[in-house]
Amino acid sequence: MSSARAFDVVVWGATGFTGRLVAEHLARDYKTGVRWAMAGRSQDRLEKLRLELSEQYGGELRDVPILVGDIKDQASLDSIAAQTRVMLSTAGPFALMGTPVVDAAVRGGCHYVDITGETPWVREIIGKYHEEAKKKNLRIVPCCGFDSIPFDLGALLVVRHLAERYGKQPARVLNVVMGSKGGVSGGTIASGMNAFSEMKRKPELRATASDVYALVPPEAKGGDGEFWGVQFCRELGKYLAPFVMQSCNNRVVHRSNYLLRYTEDSRDFRYQESVAAPSWFAARSVQLGTIAIVTAMSQTWLHPLLKKMLPAQGEGPTREMMLNGFYKNRVLAWSKEPAGEAPVLVQAEVGDPHRDGGYWGTSRMLLESALCLALQQKELEADKTLQKGGVLTPASAMGMLLVERLRKAGLTFKVLEDGAAAAGSS
Ligand SMILES: NC(=O)c1ccc[n+]([C@@H]2O[C@H](COP(=O)([O-])OP(=O)(O)OC[C@H]3O[C@@H](n4cnc5c(N)ncnc54)[C@H](OP(=O)(O)O)[C@@H]3O)[C@@H](O)[C@H]2O)c1
Known part of the structure; x- marks a missing residue:
């Protein structure tokens, strides 16, 4: 994956209940060292969130980039995926909204984490994307919240x-x-x-x-x-x-x-x-x-x-x-x-x-999973027990x-x- 990508992590679904908590952890605890952007379907709601975060955690957050996409507009998701090392998604139900985002990640060559607990959907994306993600050494990791x-x-x-x-x-x-x-x-x-x-x-x-x-x-x-x-x-x-x-x-x-x-x-x-x-x-x-x-x-x-x-x-x-x-x-x-x-x-x-575990914990577990994939690539590569690519689990992708x-x-x-x-x- 190109290290020239603009972001380490993009938070897709940042305006949702759990997405907002992820953005807050970044704003509060990763003021430096992580290049991130907030993404979603509404420019207005994302701007409102950014303003609230900057008032709460510091004016420098007014510079956090905003990316707007639409799950019905694949090109908009592809453009977001092409700019980041990891796509982090909290936009669910995933059976309704998840597949275009995974699709963009796999074709656009970035890792992916989410917090779904919907196993029939996970099975669907294993069938569709496991082999391609494996070939491309991309870790696609659903279920990175309290489940599981x-x-x-x-x-x-x-x-x-x-x-x-x-x-x-x-x-x-x-x-x-x-x-x-x-x-x-x-x-x-x-x-x-x-x-x-x-x-x-x-x-x-x-x-x-x-x-x-x-x-x-x-x-x-x-x-x-x-x-x-x-x-x-x-x-x-x-x-x-x-x-x-x-x-x-x-x-x-x-x-x-x-x-x-x-x-x-x-x-x-x-x-x-x-x-x-x-x-x-x-x-x-x-x-x-x-x-x-x-x-x-x-x-x-x-x-x-x-x-x-x-x-x-x-x-x-x-x-x-x-x-x-x-x-x-x-x-x-x-x-x-x-x-x-x-x-x-x-x-x-x-x-x-x-x-x-359900929300504060889930948002933190999800963020740390994304940061593990974005920032610890050398250690992940060196660990021979881990899978290098595919639709994986937290244990098999990051252990x-x-x-x-x-x-x-x-x-x-x-x-x-x-x-x-x-x-x-x-
Ligand atoms: N695994 C776990 O332990 C765990 C824990 C918590 C939550 N979850 C799962 O995480 C998901 C989110 O939960 P939540 O409570 O944070 O939900 P939520 O507050 O309803 O947020 C959903 C997010 O999806 C976005 N969204 C909705 N429809 C969309 C569309 N058509 N296109 C693009 N984005 C769209 C929303 O954007 P807008 O703000 O623009 O509406 C919002 O950002 C659920 O599937 C839930 O089951 C799992």
């Missing part, structure tokens, strides 16, 4: 620790949300509703959406499924209930395993995602509540009513909610051993003690380099304890 960075990089952390400390491969990884606090935005709700509307229009998408192996080739499918039950986890002393965003994260982690070969035969790798609860009754409530939410969202006739009750597009949690939010995950990995031998258990803590960046940004990625453990978790 903490889960994908959490799994990578424990798998790497098993390999480096014990020379072992994992049989199984369990990612558990131990606690979290935050809100939800209108854009997220719109994307969820659109996913269900699309499934109604195209019933074939239903099978993709419920397949934990949706993002790997058919020959790489193993025997995993989604976890919708309630079970006891002996290691944590907690009950486990289903986690709603397994619908994205499981697929991403399985793609990372496929691309990075966590196990010699990637089909042997098992992965589960859950929420911890203090009692069986609490876990059962979470399970039933999760099923109720998914069922309500899947009823398209309810969408007009839900839209009236929930935040509108462009709206989201208050700053206070985001800065008083937190999330704390526990990741467990059991090594693969011959029958009858006790596996090694490795555990890690992943999270952010001071900010929500431990991104973990390091996120640690510096205040996130927790900590291996807790290790040693032999009894087989099984529940």
Whole structure:
């Protein structure tokens, strides 16, 4: 890629709820060292945002360039992609608005990151762009928000620790949300509703959406499924209930395993995602509540009513909610051993003690992913464990380099304890 490009990062969708937070992190924390521009469909809204940022964070921000594009005008997106090393996109629903942006990135020769959680769309762009991006050494990396960075990089952390400390491969990884606090935005709700509307229009998408192996080739499918039950986890002393965003994260982690070969035969790798609860009754409530939410969202006739009750597009949690939010995950990995031998258990803590994962956290994770691709190209090239191009996952595109960046940004990625453990978790 030409280093003569004007920008390291272009923030596409800067005027949206999450895009604005990305622009704010840049304005506040990267006053120097990063060449960036804000982009979107409305010159007026972008100018308003730039003015607000300059009033809040310094007059020099009045010079941040503005690029205007339209998803129905491919040439306008191509022109933006040609000027930057990385296109960062927060404009969703991605199934409606994402493909022309990825198309511009791949043809225009820049890397790409986004925060989609819409796996049927991710599968579509793998089919369309993986090979070309691979040939061109371009890293196209969807799912760089709360879905799925903490889960994908959490799994990578424990798998790497098993390999480096014990020379072992994992049989199984369990990612558990131990606690979290935050809100939800209108854009997220719109994307969820659109996913269900699309499934109604195209019933074939239903099978993709419920397949934990949706993002790997058919020959790489193993025997995993989604976890919708309630079970006891002996290691944590907690009950486990289903986690709603397994619908994205499981697929991403399985793609990372496929691309990075966590196990010699990637089909042997098992992965589960859950929420911890203090009692069986609490876990059962979470399970039933999760099923109720998914069922309500899947009823398209309810969408007009839900839209009236929930935040509108462009709206989201208050700053206070985001800065008083937190999330704390526990990741467990059991090594693969011959029958009858006790596996090694490795555990890690992943999270952010001071900010929500959904928006403040997501915008930061997305920005750090973009900066990793824009500014750490030599280190990325030197890391032989990483994929150099294609439609990738955070773990397979940036791996431990991104973990390091996120640690510096205040996130927790900590291996807790290790040693032999009894087989099984529940
Ligand atoms: N993975 C995660 O953890 C995570 C977390 C948060 C959000 N998300 C996802 O991120 C996306 C954005 O969420 P949000 O709450 O920030 O949404 P939002 O506030 O509604 O912002 C959407 C953005 O898309 C732009 N946009 C809408 N229609 C467009 C069009 N036709 N052409 C060009 N741009 C268009 C909007 O521009 P205007 O300002 O001009 O309208 C705005 O910048 C959603 O898909 C959501 O699900 C994911």
